[in-house]
Amino acid sequence: MSDAARSSVVPSSGAASSDAPSAGASDAAAAPPVLRAEGLVKTYRGEGAPAHAVRGVDLVVRPGEFVAITGPSGAGKSTLLHLLGGLQRPDSGSIWLDGTRVDGHSEAGWAVLRRRRIGVVFQFFNLVSNLTVADNIELPALLAGSNARQARAERHRLLTELGLEGKERSMPGELSGGEQQRVALARALVNHPGLLLADEPTGSLDSKGTREVMRLLSRFHQRGQAILLVTHDHRLASAADRVISFFDGRVADDAVLGAKTGGGRGVAGVLELKD
Amino acid sequence: MRLPLLALLARGPAHGYELKQGLEQLLGSAYPQPNVGQIYVTLGRLEKSGLIEGEEIAQSNRPNKKIYRLTDAGREALHVWFEDPTDEPRVRDEFFMKLALAPASGMADQITLINKQRRQYLNTLRDLSKLAAAEDRDNRISQLLIEGAMLHLQADLDWLERCQEELE
Numbered sequence: 425m426s427d428a429a430r431s432s433v434v435p436s437s438g439a440a441s442s443d444a445p446s447a448g449a450s451d452a453a454a455a456p457p458v459l460r461a462e463g464l465v466k467t468y469r470g471e472g473a474p475a476h477a478v479r480g481v482d483l484v485v486r487p488g489e490f491v492a493i494t495g496p497s498g499a500g501k502s503t504l505l506h507l508l509g510g511l512q513r514p515d516s517g518s519i520w521l522d523g524t525r526v527d528g529h530s531e532a533g534w535a536v537l538r539r540r541r542i543g544v545v546f547q548f549f550n551l552v553s554n555l556t557v558a559d560n561i562e563l564p565a566l567l568a569g570s571n572a573r574q575a576r577a578e579r580h581r582l583l584t585e586l587g588l589e590g591k592e593r594s595m596p597g598e599l600s601g602g603e604q605q606r607v608a609l610a611r612a613l614v615n616h617p618g619l620l621l622a623d624e625p626t627g628s629l630d631s632k633g634t635r636e637v638m639r640l641l642s643r644f645h646q647r648g649q650a651i652l653l654v655t656h657d658h659r660l661a662s663a664a665d666r667v668i669s670f671f672d673g674r675v676a677d678d679a680v681l682g683a684k685t686g687g688g689r690g691v692a693g694v695l696e697l698k699d
Numbered sequence: 700m701r702l703p704l705l706a707l708l709a710r711g712p713a714h715g716y717e718l719k720q721g722l723e724q725l726l727g728s729a730y731p732q733p734n735v736g737q738i739y740v741t742l743g744r745l746e747k748s749g750l751i752e753g754e755e756i757a758q759s760n761r762p763n764k765k766i767y768r769l770t771d772a773g774r775e776a777l778h779v780w781f782e783d784p785t786d787e788p789r790v791r792d793e794f795f796m797k798l799a800l801a802p803a804s805g806m807a808d809q810i811t812l813i814n815k816q817r818r819q820y821l822n823t824l825r826d827l828s829k830l831a832a833a834e835d836r837d838n839r840i841s842q843l844l845i846e847g848a849m850l851h852l853q854a855d856l857d858w859l860e861r862c863q864e865e866l867e
Contacts, residue, residue, distance in 0.1 A: 494860075495860070496860050496861075496864055657853075658820075658821065658824065658852075658853050658856040658857070659824060659828070659849055659853050661821065662821050662822075662824035662825040662828060663825070663828065667821055669814070669817065669863070671863055671864065671867055672867065676810065676814065676863065676867070677814040677817065677818070679814070679817070679818045679821065681818075681821055681822055681825050682822070682825065690823060690826065691823060691826045691827055691830055691848075692731040694823055694827070694848045694851075694852070695729060695730055695731060695844060695845070695848050696730075696731050
């Protein structure tokens with residue numbers, strides 16, 4: 425049995441795990457998942473009692489799928505994302521990217537993965553403050569082996585796409601939060617990674633910046649970008665195909681959106697003004 | 700729908716169909732429109748209670764149409780409406796009772812109830828996002844209506860999260 429076939433029958437952990445995600449399942453089932461994790465565990469041991477941040481998580485993200493993880497702060501959702509991006513190491517468990525096992529990779533190996541296969545955006549943008557917008561975006565392209573002309577062309581394409589023409593020479597500190605996050609998105613996507621990881625990407629933005637980032641994530645997703653998003657913002661999460669509810673280090677629910685749940689008053693009922 | 704119709708009549712006399720159109724223009728396609736029958740029924744009741752008065756206008760080739768205008772009593776009712784703050788939206792009492800009574804009944808699991816409810820809210824939130832995108836961006840009243848519905852659902856989802864934290 426291939427990895428892909430097996431992973432599609434591995435149940436998610438948690439009490440109330442659900443129907444398997446179906447978005448694009450027929451195409452996606454043939455290709456390996458962009459991301460698969462099994463049995464991830466991470467415990468922080470400091471002073472006092474150990475904190476069980478991630479306690480046995482299985483997860484599959486298929487090509488082109490947009491998955492959101494929501495939950496209260498402290499539930500361990502950011503830790504989970506960091507484990508999946510190699511920014512932190514699990515105590516135990518396995519991770520596959522595009523069917524290749526990667527949890528044994530060294531720091532350097534993960535750095536290469538994050539350059540080529542995984543793009544990451546963070547709450548606080550993490551742009552290089554003393555590089556221009558253009559250099560922030562071109563640098564990872566150059567590091568991944570693009571020549572200067574390709575890197576420039578790709579940077580130009582992304583900045584236009586993200587509505588940031590004319591900001592090439594700006595320094596990150598001169599931009600609004602929403603603009604900085606768009607630059608961070610450009611940087612994350614410049615090498616066409618199979619998977620975009622987004623850790624509370626709207627957590628430090630105002631409502632306008634939030635809507636903008638939400639719109640852009642949806643647009644990239646519509647073009648086939650697989651996205652794994654961690655957010656406490658349910659509205660942002662509702663843009664995804666699948667919403668995983670994370671509580672106390674575990675998957676409490678894994679819900680496919682868009683399939684009619686039946687019942688409920690739906691949009692009309694919610695909007696209706698009562699007399 | 701009584702008071703919104705009175706408010707529309709405050710700008711001048713109108714017949715039932717004009718009022719329906721006025722409501723549509725103002726609230727946009729996002730708002731589930733009352734059918735014209737409902738409007739006529741409501742107008743009949745308002746007339747009976749003396750808040751509006753109707754005048755039959757004869758039309759050639761067509762049935763008479765009735766033009767309604769606000770009475771002094773109607774204007775007064777409208778003053779009171781605008782004057783008083785509106786009641787708070789209710790907490791989801793139906794779901795809350797299910798959650799509260801599930802353990803004692805032995806028939807349902809609280810976390811399962813929460814998960815089901817969350818799925819429903821998330822789906823509606825998603826539909827509202829789509830509706831906001833499809834709706835005329837320049838119709839601010841309509842956009843604000845959708846925005847309000849989304850913020851309420853967000854608050855309900857936050858509350859479900861609190862329930863799950865406490866009960867899990």
